Amino acid sequence: MRTIKVGSRQSALALTQTGHVIQDLRDICEREGLAFDFEVHKIVTKGDLILDVTLSKVGGKGLFVKEIEQAMMDRTIDMAVHSMKDMPSELPEGLTNGAVPRRADPRDALISNGGLTLDQLPEGARVGTSSLRRSSQLKAYRPDLQLESLRGNIDSRLRKLETEGLDAIILAAAGLYRMGWQDRITEYLSEEACLPAVGQGALGIECREDDAELLHLLQLYNDPETAFPVLAERRFLSVLNGGCQVPIGAHAVWVSQHDADSPNGQNALQLTGMVGTPDGGLILKEALTGKDPVRLGEEVAWRLIERGAEQILAEVRG
Numbered sequence: 001m002r003t004i005k006v007g008s009r010q011s012a013l014a015l016t017q018t019g020h021v022i023q024d025l026r027d028i029c030e031r032e033g034l035a036f037d038f039e040v041h042k043i044v045t046k047g048d049l050i051l052d053v054t055l056s057k058v059g060g061k062g063l064f065v066k067e068i069e070q071a072m073m074d075r076t077i078d079m080a081v082h083s084m085k086d087m088p089s090e091l092p093e094g095l096t097n098g099a100v101p102r103r104a105d106p107r108d109a110l111i112s113n114g115g116l117t118l119d120q121l122p123e124g125a126r127v128g129t130s131s132l133r134r135s136s137q138l139k140a141y142r143p144d145l146q147l148e149s150l151r152g153n154i155d156s157r158l159r160k161l162e163t164e165g166l167d168a169i170i171l172a173a174a175g176l177y178r179m180g181w182q183d184r185i186t187e188y189l190s191e192e193a194c195l196p197a198v199g200q201g202a203l204g205i206e207c208r209e210d211d212a213e214l215l216h217l218l219q220l221y222n223d224p225e226t227a228f229p230v231l232a233e234r235r236f237l238s239v240l241n242g243g244c245q246v247p248i249g250a251h252a253v254w255v256s257q258h259d260a261d262s263p264n265g266q267n268a269l270q271l272t273g274m275v276g277t278p279d280g281g282l283i284l285k286e287a288l289t290g291k292d293p294v295r296l297g298e299e300v301a302w303r304l305i306e307r308g309a310e311q312i313l314a315e316v317r318g
């Protein structure tokens, strides 16, 4: 029996996600007659230590994954569960994404004091979020809102909604669901108001490329219905050289495409991508449908680049 050492950040969300994945993998092992055991190793990352600065100012991609990847390359651990949206678009040499399990709700959620929706919030309401993607889009949608920086784990952010006198905060619905806190959600934000982050709601299971045994197990856990749309979103992000610290959003969904070759429709992906200025003064959005996720991601990115996305991003990165 091989014991798989699973690295995890220490946040409640990370440990909960890792626990869910280990349970799923145990179920697969039982079903398939595979002999694996799992143990969790807690790892502190740079992103966990820097809590007082806006993430975009800390800089560097993969703030929450670097130490974990190093431990994997050193063989201290064998695999790690990441929120897909925290995973850099390029993985280090020797590591691979072994599985993308079924995606949870990709939307952003508004949690307000008093149960008011985004449209009902009073003039000048204070809304907490540390994400430039969220603040850019919310300012475009409601220019009167006062966006306030809000860092920390989702448990501490929920506490700050009360202690900092905020009117509302924005969090990913998926994280709240995984914690069992979905009843805190006041409103699911529409894609028109707030396009989610690339990969939001999805997880990625990283392991060493040469770990054939583990990769075989992870393959059984991979959900292609999630993996292809997420691939399109991540290709889009990678062409724009983005990370979660820039105002970029994307979401791909399955649609049925009708054309001359397939009049009855066949599965295709529809990818919407956006780049915005931090003040919400300009939001660029493009949507395309296609069958090849990689090409689709590239084409949506190129359309935005033609419209000036790179200049916007260069300014944000300073």
Ligand SMILES: NCc1[nH]cc(CCC(=O)O)c1CC(=O)O
Binding pocket: 083, 084, 085, 086, 154, 170, 171, 172, 173, 174, 175, 199, 200, 201, 202, 203, 244
């Ligand atoms: N950036 C932190 C982070 N990474 C993943 C999630 C939520 C879970 C997910 O999107 O899969 C969160 C919290 C949030 O943005 O509210």
